[in-house]
Amino acid sequence: MEETISLQELFQTLKKRMWLILSLTILATLISGVVSFFFITPIYQASTQLLVSQEKSEAPMINVGEIQTNLQLIKTYNEIIKSSAILDIVRQELALETLTTEALNSKITVSAVGESQVLTITAQDPNQFVARDIANTTASVFQREIMDIMNVDNVSILSQAKATDTQAPIKPNKMLNMAIALVVGLMLGVGLAFLLEYLDNTLKTEQEVESILGIPVIGAISSMEKKEQDKMDKMQQKLQAEGEIRNG
Template sequence: MEETISLKELFHTLKKRLTLILSVTILAVMISGIVSYFFLTPIYQTSTQILVNQAKDEQSVYSAGEVQTNLQLINTYNVIIKSAAILELVKEDLKLDMTTVALNQKITVQSEQNSQVVNISVQDEDPKRAADIANTTAEVFQKEIVDIMNVNNVTILAKAEVGENQAPVKPQPLLNIAIALVVGFMAGVGLAFLLEYLDNTIKNEEDIEKTIGLPVLGVIAQMDDTAENGSRSDRKTRLRGETVGS
């Protein structure tokens, strides 16, 4: 029985504070949409691919051991690509006005499991600059790895290109609005229950029973102005009649 009453009170509170909940939810959605579309700077992403292999003669045949060695070297190459030795040269070639740390944060190096292909992805506010950074990084790495590790086993498979009407990878306004919708609704519900918990005013006889722990024996009905004015008119009419009769 208590669970039924609690559930009814729960829905009663939600219904009572429905305007507040909807207002908080709509406000959160509006703020998220305005910030996503008008204040956040679009970020574009381009990527290039390089292949790590062994330099061999045309008649040579790859062995499983050599492929495994290449796979183990990829982790080392991933670190070298984002090293200061490579990025400083990239900055000089492109005349970038940023620190090496900032350039490092724009570059992401990934390789698929058991694959000799390495993806170099770059995110930047300018899609063309992102493509230039990706391509230059791959070219500098291909050139410098010969001196760094005394190997010549890097091939550029695909260069980064800027697509026509390329869409930014972030922000994602629709995703942000969906998250704001959920968060705003939860915040509204939480605020509604908080206000209900802090509200200790007595509004009806049920609140009196809960507060003093005693049953209500009677209730004084509230008389509206129309009924009160009507009763006053009746009393005046009766008084006039008595006066005239006397």
């Protein structure tokens, strides 16, 4: 006979293990909050925008319009901005001798929306003012050096990155981390509750005996609380003492 579980039994299991589910949910949320607030270093972000115009230098060495499309030129600029030819100069101007070119590269991202002629240089750092300086310096160095690298003068700065003391970090997202931890803790708690219920093969109630064995329960020995048991023991001792006095 195939065994089925009713919805009522599921709710009874959740109710019986509610302390476990709540404990895991609260614990996971607290751990996530403590890690997010006290152990993860906040990261700030700053962005500056460049406009790649259609104007090119009149020098005959290179004709960008004939060599590649504007989109290809944007992709080329993406690579040039993050190259050592640009970042080494940025490191020198910002006096970032302790920061390697590879480490500086990992702090910078360059993006363009679709086939837009606008490039966005974004820098991330634990210090919002350092992130601002990296973004702005990278943009200005690229604007200056691209004239020598590709013999073109078609880059202008649309907007510069800014930073304030009250600027909020972009990560960690503390509330999001705690919300995810709450959901994960709840799922773990529910899963563990059903696992413990599955592994528990003891019979605790008359209903369980009738359901599993398929026979009616004729009688049951009720459990006695500790206080009642102590009271019964004292009464029995008193009766024994009185009996011994009568017999004596």
